[in-house]
Amino acid sequence: xxPWLHGAVYGAGLLGFMMTVGALASWYERKFTAVxxxxxxxxxxxxxxVYQPIADAIKMLRKEEIIPRDADRPLYLLAPWIPTFLVLxxxxxxPFGGYYAADGHWQSTWLVADLDLGVLWLLAVSGLxxxxxxxAGWSGNNKYALLAGMRMVAQGISYEIPMVxxxxxxxxxxxSMSISDIVAYQAEHGWxxxxxxGIGLVAFVFFYLASLAESxxxxxxxxxAESELVGGVLVEYTGMRFGIVLLSEYLxxxxxxxxxxxxxxxxxxxxFLSAMLPWWTAPIFMLLxxxxxxxxxxxxxxxxxxYRADQLMELCWYWMVPISLAMVMATALMVTGGWL
Amino acid sequence: MSGTTTRVNPHLDIERYDxxxxxxxxxMGPQHPSTHGVLRIKLFLDGEVIIxxxxxxxxxxxxxxxxxxxxxxxxxxPIVDKHDYVSPMINEQAINVAFEKLAxxxxxxxxxxxxxxxxxxxRVASHLLWLGTxxxxxxxxxxxxxxxxxxxxxxxxxxLDLFExxxxxxxxxxxxxxxxxxxxxxxxxxQHVREAFTLIxxxxxxYHQQCTANAIFLDRTVNVGVIPADLALELGLTGPNLRGxxxxxxxxxxxxFHAYDEIPVNVAxxxxxxxxxxxxxxxxxxxxxxxxVLDIVDNVPEGPICSLKPVKTPGHVKVAERRQVYVxxxxxxxxxxxxxxxxxxxxxxxxxxxxxxxxxxxxxxxLPYALVGHTISDVVAVxxxxxxxMGEVDR
Numbered sequence: 102x103x104p105w106l107h108g109a110v111y112g113a114g115l116l117g118f119m120m121t122v123g124a125l126a127s128w129y130e131r132k133f134t135a136v137x138x139x140x141x142x143x144x145x146x147x148x149x150x151v152y153q154p155i156a157d158a159i160k161m162l163r164k165e166e167i168i169p170r171d172a173d174r175p176l177y178l179l180a181p182w183i184p185t186f187l188v189l190x191x192x193x194x195x196p197f198g199g200y201y202a203a204d205g206h207w208q209s210t211w212l213v214a215d216l217d218l219g220v221l222w223l224l225a226v227s228g229l230x231x232x233x234x235x236x237a238g239w240s241g242n243n244k245y246a247l248l249a250g251m252r253m254v255a256q257g258i259s260y261e262i263p264m265v266x267x268x269x270x271x272x273x274x275x276x277s278m279s280i281s282d283i284v285a286y287q288a289e290h291g292w293x294x295x296x297x298x299g300i301g302l303v304a305f306v307f308f309y310l311a312s313l314a315e316s317x318x319x320x321x322x323x324x325x326a327e328s329e330l331v332g333g334v335l336v337e338y339t340g341m342r343f344g345i346v347l348l349s350e351y352l353x354x355x356x357x358x359x360x361x362x363x364x365x366x367x368x369x370x371x372x373f374l375s376a377m378l379p380w381w382t383a384p385i386f387m388l389l390x391x392x393x394x395x396x397x398x399x400x401x402x403x404x405x406x407x408y409r410a411d412q413l414m415e416l417c418w419y420w421m422v423p424i425s426l427a428m429v430m431a432t433a434l435m436v437t438g439g440w441l
Numbered sequence: 442m443s444g445t446t447t448r449v450n451p452h453l454d455i456e457r458y459d460x461x462x463x464x465x466x467x468x469m470g471p472q473h474p475s476t477h478g479v480l481r482i483k484l485f486l487d488g489e490v491i492i493x494x495x496x497x498x499x500x501x502x503x504x505x506x507x508x509x510x511x512x513x514x515x516x517x518x519p520i521v522d523k524h525d526y527v528s529p530m531i532n533e534q535a536i537n538v539a540f541e542k543l544a545x546x547x548x549x550x551x552x553x554x555x556x557x558x559x560x561x562x563x564r565v566a567s568h569l570l571w572l573g574t575x576x577x578x579x580x581x582x583x584x585x586x587x588x589x590x591x592x593x594x595x596x597x598x599x600x601l602d603l604f605e606x607x608x609x610x611x612x613x614x615x616x617x618x619x620x621x622x623x624x625x626x627x628x629x630x631x632q633h634v635r636e637a638f639t640l641i642x643x644x645x646x647x648y649h650q651q652c653t654a655n656a657i658f659l660d661r662t663v664n665v666g667v668i669p670a671d672l673a674l675e676l677g678l679t680g681p682n683l684r685g686x687x688x689x690x691x692x693x694x695x696x697x698f699h700a701y702d703e704i705p706v707n708v709a710x711x712x713x714x715x716x717x718x719x720x721x722x723x724x725x726x727x728x729x730x731x732x733x734v735l736d737i738v739d740n741v742p743e744g745p746i747c748s749l750k751p752v753k754t755p756g757h758v759k760v761a762e763r764r765q766v767y768v769x770x771x772x773x774x775x776x777x778x779x780x781x782x783x784x785x786x787x788x789x790x791x792x793x794x795x796x797x798x799x800x801x802x803x804x805x806x807x808l809p810y811a812l813v814g815h816t817i818s819d820v821v822a823v824x825x826x827x828x829x830x831m832g833e834v835d836r
Contacts, residue, residue: 138591244467248489248817330817331473403588405657406580409818410489412660 111213112193119189119352124154126351130399137403157344164340169242172337176240181342183233185349191226192356194219196281197387199288199369200380207288207370209281211384219280220272223360224265227315230353231257234334237346241337249333252410256314256321259417264311266425270297270304271364273432274441284368288375292367297435300428305365307421307428309394312357314413316350318402321413358394359387366390464492467817471500475578475821478831482808482820491820494812496805501835509795514540514619514758514783517795522613524797525833527570530563530604531772533617536795538698539768539779540619543792544760551744552621553700554737559604559616560699560770561733562634565641566600567773568727569593571828572648575720578825579661579818589651596644599637606630619758621747634738642731649724662717666811666823669714676810677803680775681726682827685719687712692771699770704737716826723828726773760784763793774828775800799833 128143128151135142143150168177198211209215216222231254238250271293272278275286287293294301314321330336335343362368369375369383408416435441467484470476479500485493505524509517521536522529534556541548548556573590580586601611608616608624616623652658668678673686683690691708693701709725711718749757763785769778778798783791804827811823 134588138588139595140591244465248467252489404651405655406576406586406661408657409661409816411816 108213111211115192115213116189119192119355122355123348123351124158125151126355126395127154127157127347130351133396133399134403158341161341161344166342167337167339169337171242173240173242176236177337178342180233180237180240181338181346181349183236184230185345185352187226187229187233188349188352188356191223192359194222194280195359195363196284196368198380198383199281199284199375200383201288201376205289207285209284209368210380211369212281215281216279218278220268220278220283220364223280224261224268227264228257228261230315237334237338241334243337245330245332246334246336249330249336252330253317253334255410256413259414260311260314260321260421263307263417263421263425264315266422266429267304267308267311268364269429270300270432273429273436276436280363280368284363284370287367288370291372292365292370294365297432297441300431301365303424304428305361307425308364309357309361311421312361313354313398313401314417316353316357318350318354318398322402322407354398355391355395358391358398361394362387362390469817469820475824476831477574477824477829480805480824480829480831480834482812482824484812484817484820486817489816491812491815491817494809494820496808498802498805498831498834501831503836505836506795506797510792513755513790514544514760514792515753515755515790517792518617519613519615521797522615523832524799524836525772525774525777525801525830526612527830528563528567528773529613530559530616531567531770531777533614534560534699535768535770535772535777535779536797537617537619538770539766539781540758540783540792542766542768543764543781543783544619544758546620546758547748548621549745549748550700551742552746552748554703554741555622555626555746556617557699557701557704558634558734558737558741559607561730561737562600562603562638564730564773565638565727565734566597568723568730569597569600569641571723571773571825572652572727573597575825575828576652576658578821579658589648592644592647596641599641603630603634603637606633618747618749618751620749621745623747623751625746626741631738631741635735638731638734638738642728642735645724645727645731652720653724659717661818661822662715662720662826663713664715664717665815665819666716666826667714668807668811672810673714673807676806678775678807679800679803680771680773681719681722682775682800682804682807684708684710685722685826686714687718692769692776696769698768704733706733716822719826719828756790759789761789769798772800774804774830774833797833797836799836801827801829801831801834804829805834 131153132142132149143153146152146156168174193213194216196209196212199207199209202208234253234257235250238246238253271283274293274297275283277283290296294305335346338346369387371386375383375386465486467486468481469484470481471479476482481497481500483495483497484491505520508520512520517536518533521532524532570593573593576589577586580589604614605611606627607630608614668686670686670688673683673688678686687710689708689710691706692698693706694708707729709722709729711721713721760783765780765782767778767780769776776798777800780796780798781792782794807827808824812820815823
């Protein structure tokens with residue numbers, strides 16, 4: 102297929118998928134929270150309240166846009182849209198499907214662009230996420246938003262490091278930065294979470310924690326911290342601009358789950374089953390993994406309290422960064438030693 | 442623990458920070474989700490570290506003490522319900538005990554036991570609400586804190602149901618009067634109390650599991666908001682805030698009111714002096730109060746519930762000569778004192794002056810000491826651990 106056409110078709114598909122799931126995620130989270138908290142949750146709009154996100158979106162569209170008088174207008178107006186854009190493009194390099202080709206190799210499919218440097222692309226795009234949050238924090242001319250923006254920059258830059266280092270573990274083990282190669286390796290040699298003894302599991306947990314920190318979820322949601330900073334960078338935003346940032350946060354957790362399941366959990370591959378079942382089961386397995394990780398984010402979110410900013414930095418620099426470094430070196434040694 | 446800690450200087454001290462640094466003044470509140478109503482705390486920040494904190498209460502001032510001078514003793518009870526709106530039962534008791542002492546009215550033994558029972562039930566309800574809002578403060582309204590708050594509110598509803606069964610009201614009861622109680626215990630109520638409190642007692646272990654056993658919760662509370670014992674005594678802290686600083690003082694045991702002279706209370710003390718110490722004291726009090734309720738409800742003696750006629754004429758209670766009394770009782774937040782001057786020819790049925798001593802106001806005065814050196818995140822954690830109720834602070 103023409104690569105441009107391929108990109109357009111699959112890109113539109115990914116966009117539609119992400120937007121649908123992003124909207125459904127808010128419904129899912131509210132229902133899940135309701136179960137946790139002995140409540141009913143949304144149950145009026147549609148069956149089991151499933152149309153609630155649409156009603157919320159319409160409500161937000163109709164709300165008054167308030168722009169603070171002393172706001173830095175261009176930055177203020179632009180800031181909410183960038184994270185959504187970045188999150189959407191970051192998932193482009195992840196394959197959602199795949200099958201065993203005739204020669205026994207795993208062939209990854211259902212991806213927008215098979216980038217040779219897919220992991221680098223992911224990390225680069227998620228590294229950019231700090232900028233729009235800082236733009237939002239600065240431009241609103243609000244002290245709470247400013248503090249939240251500074252927290253976000255500190256947190257984002259700090260957790261970038263263990264995230265990059267733990268993402269390097271599968272890259273070194275596989276010897277490729279292409280995500281479809283990493284998935285194919287796992288389909289043929291076993292998932293990396295088990296394949297690397299001990300390291301795989303810890304690297305997966307660290308990568309996942311760092312993604313949680315990047316996407317501002319409890320226990321790492323100090324930039325939002327509504328009980329301290331009254332909503333953080335969102336404090337001056339109203340209407341759809343507020344809604345779009347919330348949507349981007351859902352999408353961010355979704356992308357974190359997608360990437361973690363591709364890098365460590367074998368993407369669309371499922372041991373024993375994939376060899377027997379037809380090609381279209383791979384996206385279903387992928388979605389199951391993503392759903393499980395997504396579920397765990399909300400499970401943690403609705404049962405734990407949050408860290409303080411300085412404790413968060415301590416956790417990152419005292420524990421996660423040194424251990425991640427050690428894991429990268431251990432993986433490299435294993436690869437050069439031929440034990441893998 | 443006590444006495445040896447160096448005292449924080451609550452005043453902005455030029456020696457203590459880099460004078461070239463830009464300090465940012467941040468008004469936390471009165472419109473802030475975590476200030477327990479309408480407290481304003483003016484923070485001077487160096488980065489995110491607090492250099493100085495000044496609490497400004499007064500946004501909920503209603504002039505209640507002046508209002509009390511215009512009402513008769515009989516009319517005052519429903520007004521004081523609204524002071525500490527988390528434990529209205531004990532507010533009523535405090536003011537009525539003071540009026541009884543002023544007028545020299547005896548309270549029947551059954552009424553005293555019922556008041557003890559209601560006070561302990563209210564203490565459980567109040568501590569449950571405190572636990573929910575405290576975890577809400579440190580855990581986020583969108584997060585684990587909200588889950589625990591829903592759990593504690595589920596239990597608190599049970600107690601409000603019992604109060605509704607007894608008095609007809611869920612919140613502002615108006616069930617106490619000078620000389621005794623207005624509503625007698627209905628048939629079957631004792632069984633409901635037993636069921637509810639057995640359930641609540643069994644669920645306290647869950648709270649411990651979600652908070653005390655949670656490493657993040659410990660990180661957020663241990664050594665945060667330290668109030669040394671000598672400072673606590675100097676500032677007039679009472680109740681769990683004082684006992685959390687390691688001072689063994691409880692009016693229920695040390696100056697018994699109601700029927701506490703017949704009912705022994707195990708006083709919980711924690712030497713931590715920090716948010717965690719205050720948390721542990723309140724959790725222990727939850728357990729102890731549940732035990733007390735289950736003990737008392739089986740042993741309420743028979744007899745009249747009021748020594749005066751239960752009528753509602755405004756001039757029902759009269760004090761012959763001008764006197765003043767002070768009575769302090771142990772509310773869930775500490776010593777809730779009432780100082781009344783009343784009596785005499787021209788003002789026989791209404792107090793001349795009625796001063797409420799709210800425990801929360803004194804707890805507020807610890808904030809400038811406890812907050813300095815912490816970050817903004819800890820402001821709400823410390824404030825929540827002091828359990829302030831603005832309705833009571835400002836009156």
